[in-house]
Amino acid sequence: MDATLHLAQQPEADELLGRSPLAALVGMLLDQQVPMEWAFAGPYTVARRLGRDDLDAHEIAAYDPEAFAALLSDKPAVHRYPGSMAKRIQQLCQYLVEHYGGDASAVWRDAATGEELLRRLKDLPGFGTQKAQIFLALLGKQLDVRPKGWREAAGAYGEPKAYRSVADITGPESLAKVRAHKQEMKAAAKAAKAGK
Template structure:
């Protein structure tokens, strides 16, 4: 079973076949809807006129990259900071993995090592790294030993906590309901 978001079929296909697109989608998955975040890599490729690799984005003129992100409709509600974050992640990929995002997970000997590699990326705190690890395991069959444990609750079978659990419209609704309950509980705790 693979990731299937309610976005353009071409955008879903890019996520399925291009590890960089999947990683960039995860970078953008912050303070925007999942659909907006994961459609972003396809829209970026469309604006560039081709599918970029990590080396291209790492070396791209920062102001020109911001302009691509800010072009209406903007790729993210914070185009400047997210263009910078994508570029930082791509630079890290070039420096540590010869620009090959697939090496992040292909060379990890176990789930804990993969989690460590992911938290080593700019902007990937533990929660984001665990969600991405769960996404890799559940939807892309990247399953080094201990991957579920390293992914924490996000790795649980039958959970509906994150993008890792989205396979159709019904599962997307379950994930949204979970997120709404979590936010409500956090607001209640803060108020009280």
């Protein structure tokens, strides 16, 4: 994996996301209840605090849980909920060690179809259907991971120029379009709730 991503909107953090499959997965895992840039900068922050230039699934899986939670809680915290996210990151890494020898890219490397890849992503701890579809779309649109039927498996997130998620963010302009889409969705949901 060697791509230029623009999800953290910080050059060093984005560089790590583009070259490290595990960092990209961890960023996606963190992408909830915080601004996207904060979530995707998280892997870089964790790597720096571990004294490394990359993340290692074996190291994180074996890390003392209390010490790892403290590492994520140090100011500035890696997430709004650093303790629970530390646990989730460790669960993800433990799963990757157990099922993929600690190699995050093995999740998608030999997937024959988009459906198979979607299933593998949904099997990851912390990845529900929506998160798995968004990550699948990111893999296809920006990281050249395109097994047969990947767009269909990614659902609406796989549509070209959908501007629905991180899968479509390639810079400030597309980030603004994704933010506008999310605001529209929130407004529509609020209006639907008020109309009940």
